[in-house]
Amino acid sequence: MQPVLVQHSATHAAPRGGLYALLMARAAGLPNDDLFARMLVSHAGGQSALPAGLGLESNDFRALMARHFPGFSLPAQLAGAPDLGERAAEWDELLALLMEHRAGVEPSETWLALIVATACMGGDHLWQDLGLWQRADLTQLMARNFPGLTALNNRDMKWKRFLYKQLCNGAGVYVCRSPSCEVCVDYAKCFGRE
Numbered sequence: 496m497q498p499v500l501v502q503h504s505a506t507h508a509a510p511r512g513g514l515y516a517l518l519m520a521r522a523a524g525l526p527n528d529d530l531f532a533r534m535l536v537s538h539a540g541g542q543s544a545l546p547a548g549l550g551l552e553s554n555d556f557r558a559l560m561a562r563h564f565p566g567f568s569l570p571a572q573l574a575g576a577p578d579l580g581e582r583a584a585e586w587d588e589l590l591a592l593l594m595e596h597r598a599g600v601e602p603s604e605t606w607l608a609l610i611v612a613t614a615c616m617g618g619d620h621l622w623q624d625l626g627l628w629q630r631a632d633l634t635q636l637m638a639r640n641f642p643g644l645t646a647l648n649n650r651d652m653k654w655k656r657f658l659y660k661q662l663c664n665g666a667g668v669y670v671c672r673s674p675s676c677e678v679c680v681d682y683a684k685c686f687g688r689e
Contacts, residue, residue, distance in 0.1 A: 514539055521567040527603045528563050530636050537626025544617025544624035546577045549610050559606050577613055586612050588662050596643035604640045621655040
């Protein structure tokens with residue numbers, strides 16, 4: 496069974512008005528407020544690969560909303576973990592990798608680990624699958640919440656590819672046939688601008 500993920504349109508230029516303005520007016524002033532608001536706005540506009548509730552269980556989604564946007568509610572009854580089918584083990588490995596590299600500063604790091612692992616099941620660049628508005632948003636998310644992974648990604652590899660490369664390296668599986676990234680025929684697909 497394939498994962499139940501919403502496909503998004505090509506544009507991610509979500510407006511700063513509407514839902515975003517409402518969310519930010521209720522924001523708690525915590526470091527990840529803006530990133531969560533962007534994800535929620537994009538999801539509401541169909542510009543995210545995340546399922547309802549950003550892929551969190553209802554209790555986690557309600558806790559996220561209460562922490563980051565107190566007094567603002569979205570339908571938590573729609574939230575629920577995605578049906579990952581045959582990709583459940585892959586999701587578990589991604590979640591473990593992210594949890595291992597949390598900053599250990601903010602409770603929302605755990606929610607973000609769950610959300611990022613779920614977004615990795617999508618078919619586009621990770622920042623798009625998350626519903627973020629630009630790649631720099633994802634870089635900020637990773638640097639703040641998963642600094643160990645950010646330090647390892649010192650050559651600006653695209654995040655989804657980087658996370659899967661970490662899983663392959665950890666399992667001793669090397670999919671790249673080249674002795675180094677510089678001579679790999681897929682270099683342009685893995686590094687640099689999107």
